[in-house]
Amino acid sequence: MTDQPQPPEGAVPVKPTSASRTTLSHIMTSHDTNLLGTVHGGVIMKLVDDAAGAVAGRHSGGPAVTASMDEMVFLEPVRVGDLVHVRAQVNWTGRSSMEVGVRVMAERWNESTPAQQVGSAYLVFAAVDEEGKPRRVPEVVPETERDKRRYQEAQIRRTHRLARRRAIKELRERRVAEGIDD
Numbered sequence: 001m002t003d004q005p006q007p008p009e010g011a012v013p014v015k016p017t018s019a020s021r022t023t024l025s026h027i028m029t030s031h032d033t034n035l036l037g038t039v040h041g042g043v044i045m046k047l048v049d050d051a052a053g054a055v056a057g058r059h060s061g062g063p064a065v066t067a068s069m070d071e072m073v074f075l076e077p078v079r080v081g082d083l084v085h086v087r088a089q090v091n092w093t094g095r096s097s098m099e100v101g102v103r104v105m106a107e108r109w110n111e112s113t114p115a116q117q118v119g120s121a122y123l124v125f126a127a128v129d130e131e132g133k134p135r136r137v138p139e140v141v142p143e144t145e146r147d148k149r150r151y152q153e154a155q156i157r158r159t160h161r162l163a164r165r166r167a168i169k170e171l172r173e174r175r176v177a178e179g180i181d182d
């Protein structure tokens, strides 16, 4: 017996954005630096993938793999000692894929100023079953006006990703057919 309303049989379950939103926080150390002494972009990308993966797993209720990462932007350098917060939420859902938006904030170790945005990225995760095959995900329900805007923007990115993939595939197939590429 449960007091939660259950969706009709066969209906796709729904989940609000806030149910899986999360923040991963990490203090940067001297192990994280590049030759300039600031934090290596790849270290931030790992945190972004980790936070987005946690959100995708929480939203889909099981394993999810990174299918793509795009529009990774680094706005400001991050330094050793800075406290980095990586905020992630599901922006949009398809049948088995989810777009996760990530915002990277840094609290400077030596300044008592509010956290500053230092980067952002969009990732697509696919929920998979035990055999690694895509499985259905709950539909995300955007709650706030900001969530709704992010949902609409994610749809635009989805359309562009699919169109770009299709166009590149067609170009390659054409070049192979013409004997220009192998």
Ligand SMILES: CC(C)(COP(=O)(O)OP(=O)(O)OC[C@H]1O[C@@H](n2cnc3c(N)ncnc32)[C@H](O)[C@@H]1OP(=O)(O)O)[C@@H](O)C(=O)NCCC(=O)NCCS
Pocket (backbone or CB within 6 Å): 065, 066, 067, 068, 093, 094, 095, 096, 097, 098, 124, 125, 126, 128, 132, 133, 134, 161
């Ligand atoms: C991602 C993966 C599961 C897709 O499998 P597939 O057999 O191509 O399945 P599909 O074509 O049905 O794609 C599944 C969903 O992912 C989306 N997708 C697949 N590749 C994508 C890409 N490159 N960019 C954006 N979305 C992608 C599809 O649009 C589809 O979305 P939908 O179900 O919401 O419409 C598969 O390619 C895979 O396992 N990749 C490796 C992932 C991995 O190991 N990541 C960690 C890297 S170490």
